[in-house]
Amino acid sequence: MSESGRRKVSNPLGLAVLGLLLESPAHPHAMAATLRERGMDRAFKVTTGSLYDVVRALERAGWIEARETVRVGARPERTVYQHTALGRREFVRWVDELIRRPADEYPRFLSAVSYLGALGPEGAVAALRERAERVRASLEEVRREHRAVLESGAVPRLFVVEAEYAVRVQEAELGWLEEIVADIEAGRLAWPDAVAGWVRAAESR
Numbered sequence: 001m002s003e004s005g006r007r008k009v010s011n012p013l014g015l016a017v018l019g020l021l022l023e024s025p026a027h028p029h030a031m032a033a034t035l036r037e038r039g040m041d042r043a044f045k046v047t048t049g050s051l052y053d054v055v056r057a058l059e060r061a062g063w064i065e066a067r068e069t070v071r072v073g074a075r076p077e078r079t080v081y082q083h084t085a086l087g088r089r090e091f092v093r094w095v096d097e098l099i100r101r102p103a104d105e106y107p108r109f110l111s112a113v114s115y116l117g118a119l120g121p122e123g124a125v126a127a128l129r130e131r132a133e134r135v136r137a138s139l140e141e142v143r144r145e146h147r148a149v150l151e152s153g154a155v156p157r158l159f160v161v162e163a164e165y166a167v168r169v170q171e172a173e174l175g176w177l178e179e180i181v182a183d184i185e186a187g188r189l190a191w192p193d194a195v196a197g198w199v200r201a202a203e204s205r
Contacts (some may be wrong), residue, residue, distance in 0.1 A: 008061040027078035038146040063087030106204040132177040139170040
């Protein structure tokens with residue numbers, strides 16, 4: 001980290017690139033393919049443009065360097081990158097910091113739940129049920145992809161352990177959604193009549 005305390009590269013996708021290069025040198029196209037094969041594009045926003053931008057940023061910071069340029073068949077030449085000694089140190093520091101220190105995050109769902117009352121009881125139940133169905137479908141997909149990766153033997157469990165965390169997070173959210181829906185339907189979560197503005201907002205939908 002620099003003397004000012006700010007990391008030269010802070011894009012989370014940079015963490016993914018450094019992690020892949022810790023396994024073996026690779027070119028950006030192969031990095032993107034590996035991230036998608038392992039389902040890691042759920043944790044990192046992976047696009048061709050963003051990946052190349054991050055690779056260039058890491059190279060400017062001196063964390064990675066070009067190892068060689070290769071060509072396969074008629075495909076364009078591709079630059080294979082590898083870690084530098086500085087890059088390996090910064091990667092370890094970055095991972096250590098992220099695991100040790102919880103950070104304030106501002107998910108959109110949490111913001112919306114703050115105003116759940118605006119939907120009215122029926123609207124809230126409908127919205128929460130639909131979200132629960134989407135979370136349930138996503139949960140099953142993560143479980144299926146994680147199981148397939150492990151059964152393939154392509155990578156050890158440690159390299160895809162983030163999927164286990166994602167499963168636990170989604171299980172917790174699904175449980176909460178089902179609990180809140182049940183509380184609304186049973187009248188345990190009341191809608192105060194005093195919140196007139198919210199009632200009018202719900203009626204205007």
